[in-house]
Amino acid sequence: MTSLLNSRIIRFLVGIWLPLLLIWWWWTASADSVDPFFPPLSAIWEQFKFNWIWQLFPVHVVPSLRNLFVGYSIGIIAGVVFGALLGSSRRVSRYFEPLIDFFRSIPPVATVPVFILLFGLDANMRIAAVAVAATFPTLLSTMQGFRGTDSTLLDTGNVFRLTKFQMMWKLRIPSASPLIWSGFQVSLQIAFVVTIASEILGSGFGIGAFTVMSSDSFMILDAWTGVLLMGLIGFALNVIFDIIEKRSLHWYFGQKKLTR
Amino acid sequence: MRAPAGLISAVVAIVIWQAATTIWPLANSSVPTATATLARLWEMLFMSETWASIWLTVQMALLGFLIALAIAIPFGVLIGLSRFALISTKFTFDFFKVIPPIVIIPITILVFGPTQQMGVFLVVFALVFALAIQTAYGVRDTDPVLIETMKCYGLGRTRQVLYARLPAAAPFIAVGIRISVSAAMIVAVVAGLVGGAPGLGRDLLLSQTSGENAQTFAIVLILGILGLAISRLVVLIQRRVIFWSPS
Numbered sequence: 001m002t003s004l005l006n007s008r009i010i011r012f013l014v015g016i017w018l019p020l021l022l023i024w025w026w027w028t029a030s031a032d033s034v035d036p037f038f039p040p041l042s043a044i045w046e047q048f049k050f051n052w053i054w055q056l057f058p059v060h061v062v063p064s065l066r067n068l069f070v071g072y073s074i075g076i077i078a079g080v081v082f083g084a085l086l087g088s089s090r091r092v093s094r095y096f097e098p099l100i101d102f103f104r105s106i107p108p109v110a111t112v113p114v115f116i117l118l119f120g121l122d123a124n125m126r127i128a129a130v131a132v133a134a135t136f137p138t139l140l141s142t143m144q145g146f147r148g149t150d151s152t153l154l155d156t157g158n159v160f161r162l163t164k165f166q167m168m169w170k171l172r173i174p175s176a177s178p179l180i181w182s183g184f185q186v187s188l189q190i191a192f193v194v195t196i197a198s199e200i201l202g203s204g205f206g207i208g209a210f211t212v213m214s215s216d217s218f219m220i221l222d223a224w225t226g227v228l229l230m231g232l233i234g235f236a237l238n239v240i241f242d243i244i245e246k247r248s249l250h251w252y253f254g255q256k257k258l259t260r
Numbered sequence: 261m262r263a264p265a266g267l268i269s270a271v272v273a274i275v276i277w278q279a280a281t282t283i284w285p286l287a288n289s290s291v292p293t294a295t296a297t298l299a300r301l302w303e304m305l306f307m308s309e310t311w312a313s314i315w316l317t318v319q320m321a322l323l324g325f326l327i328a329l330a331i332a333i334p335f336g337v338l339i340g341l342s343r344f345a346l347i348s349t350k351f352t353f354d355f356f357k358v359i360p361p362i363v364i365i366p367i368t369i370l371v372f373g374p375t376q377q378m379g380v381f382l383v384v385f386a387l388v389f390a391l392a393i394q395t396a397y398g399v400r401d402t403d404p405v406l407i408e409t410m411k412c413y414g415l416g417r418t419r420q421v422l423y424a425r426l427p428a429a430a431p432f433i434a435v436g437i438r439i440s441v442s443a444a445m446i447v448a449v450v451a452g453l454v455g456g457a458p459g460l461g462r463d464l465l466l467s468q469t470s471g472e473n474a475q476t477f478a479i480v481l482i483l484g485i486l487g488l489a490i491s492r493l494v495v496l497i498q499r500r501v502i503f504w505s506p507s
Contacts, residue, residue, distance in 0.1 A: 005343055014344065015351040022352065037370045098266030099273055105487030106480055107446040109362070109453055110461070113468035113476050117290045193360045193450075200362075200454050201465070208362075212454075215366035223366045230363040238358045 039221055048225040056210070061229070063123065064195060064206045071127040072191040075134025076184055082135070083142025083183075087176070093143065104140065108133035108190050109197040116201065126198040126206075133194040134187040141183030145176025178252050181245050188241055192234055207233075274298075292474040301478040314486065317459035320376055320451065321444035324383020328440065332388045333433065336395025337421060340429070346396055357389040361447050365455045374456030379448050382455070386447045387440045394436035398429025434502050441494045445487055460486075 004010050027041045052061070086093040086100075112129050119125035149172050157167050173180075199206030203213075211226025246253060278294040280286045292300075304310040339345040361382040372378035402425045410420050452461020460479060467475040 005347060011347055014347045018348050018352045019355070037367070094265045095269045099269050102270075102484050102488060105442075105491065106484040107449045107487065109446070109450045110464060110480055110483050112453075113464055114480055116468060117473055117476065189358065189360065193362050196360075196362050197450070197454055200365075211366045215370055218370075220370070223370070227364055227367055231359045234359050234363060235355055 036218075036220060039224065044221055044224045044228065047221040048228060051222065051225050052229055060205055060207050060210045061233075064199065064208070065233075067123055067126045067130060067198070067206070068191055068195040071130025071195070072134050072188060074127070074131040075191060076138045076187050078131070079135045079138025079183065079187065080142050080180060083139040083180075084146055084172075084176075086139070087143040087146025088172075100136070100139065104136040108136075108194050112194065112198050112201050115198070121202045121204065126195065126202060129198045130191045130194045134191040137186035137190060138180065138183035141179045141186075142176060145179030145183075146172060148179070149175050178249060181249055185238075185241055185245070188237060189234075192237060196230060290471075290473055292477050296474045297477040297481065300474040301481055304475070304478055304482070310482070313458070313460050313463050314482070316376065317445070317448045317452065317461065318486075320379035320457065320459060321383055321441075321448040324380045324448070325387060325440060325444040327380070328384045328387035328391055328444075329437070331384070332391035333395050336392040337399050337425065337429070339392070340396035340399025340425070341417075341421075343400075346400065350393075353389045353393050356385075357393060361386040362450055362454055365451070369455050374458075374462075376457055376459075378455055379451035379457035379459070382451045383444045383447045386443055391433075391436045391440055394432050395429055398432030399425045401432065402428040430502050434498050438491075438494055438498065442487065442491050445490055449483060 005014065023041075030038055030040045031042065033040050086096055111132065115125045115129040115132075119128055153171055153175060154167070157171050162170065195206075196208035199208030200212045203209055207226055207230055211223055211230065214220075214222035214226060274294045281289070281291055281293040339349050364385065365382065368378050368381055372381060399421075406424050406428075407420055410424060415423075448457075448459060449461040449464075451457040452459045452463070453465050454461075456462055456465075460483060464476060464479045464483075467473075467479060
């Protein structure tokens with residue numbers, strides 16, 4: 001059995017039976033459901049196709065994803081820049097670290113009301129809330145990554161008389177990049193949550209707003225399609241992220257495999 | 261050295277906040293001044309409602325955390341014992357692990373209503389999968405030589421789990437717990453803010469929608485202080501409990 005599990009195809013088949021069983025169970029168990037909150041999966045599926053392929057897609061999904069990506073991009077760029085600055089200088093970071101510690105202890109979603117006060121209810125508020133929430137994880141792990149640069153590496157760079165710029169691009173950033181990427185991943189997950197929260201609290205458009213409005217007005221099928229769509233998007237974002245990370249850090253994963 | 265630096269930066273941050281809201285660029289905006297917020301925070305510290313809300317939030321987080329732990333550790337050990345079980349559950353668990361609980365709030369609010377139970381359910385949902393995966397990996401990480409040795413001495417599976425696998429998994433579980441406790445607080449707040457469960461989250465929503473801006477900021481400050489205190493506390497406790505593992 002154990003040797004069989006080393007084959008990729010068998011691993012895939014073993015991995016897939018439980019999800020398939022669960023979906024099948026949900027489908028059959030809910031088939032004759034009259035519970036108003038748990039309609040038949042087949043009905044949810046019909047409604048899902050009706051809503052999201054592609055009738056409501058441009059109205060709700062496109063703005064959600066746009067806010068997410070704009071806010072996320074701003075957030076991780078800010079995170080890397082500030083993280084690199086703070087990670088390179090202990091003198092500066094000593095003053096900022098307590099503040100950062102405090103701000104990241106605030107639940108990201110709880111900052112949404114603050115952004116509503118600052119920006120109102122429109123898209124700018126959503127983007128700002130997402131950007132700020134996405135900044136912290138990347139900032140912290142970038143800072144940690146820059147601090148952890150192997151000192152032998154830096155000494156070697158000095159011996160070869162690398163310029164500051166070369167040290168940055170050839171040594172510091174590559175050696176910090178595995179940590180920076182893990183910061184990107186946490187940032188993405190938080191950015192997604194804040195995107196939805198900003199829509200629910202900001203009301204109007206977006207998948208989160210659509211789903212909560214449906215639920216509030218007892219349009220149960222619509223609410224379920226929204227929940228399913230949000231779940232699928234959340235999962236897809238993680239999968240896409242993993243693929244991009246593996247590509248960008250292939251040298252690092254190769255190294256890790258060798259040392260094992 | 262660290263405390264003074266923290267104090268200086270906190271004072272500077274408050275001064276900048278005060279200047280921004282009285283002189284430029286946020287003067288006469290809806291953003292409250294630092295002094296108004298801190299005054300409100302001070303008042304709130306003496307109100308029993310504040311402490312009741314804090315307790316309700318902590319209670320949801322704690323209860324959800326304990327339930328998640330009670331489910332995840334036995335389950336994690338079980339699936340960690342067999343490679344087949346681990347691979348079978350991997351995809352399903354990974355799927356639910358990355359789904360943030362806010363996604364299912366529209367359904368839970370229908371089933372539970374805006375109650376504490378909903379908050380507890382969301383916390384459990386948020387933690388249980390990640391904790392189970394973490395435990396399973398820890399159990400798998402047990403030194404195989406140790407297990408072989410135990411087998412040689414005729415020790416049964418139960419003892420292998422109790423004396424070798426669980427201690428080996430403990431550092432993994434500890435990491436999971438450290439992340440989980442903070443996550444539990446966050447989810448308890450989200451359950452209030454987005455789902456209307458009682459506690460600080462709902463207070464925040466109510467004060468924001470009724471335009472009590474100083475109170476809104478004060479609650480955000482309370483949440484920050486609370487989060488900081490809890491994460492410090494967890495690190496402190498862990499150092500004592502899992503003394504055999506570094507970090």
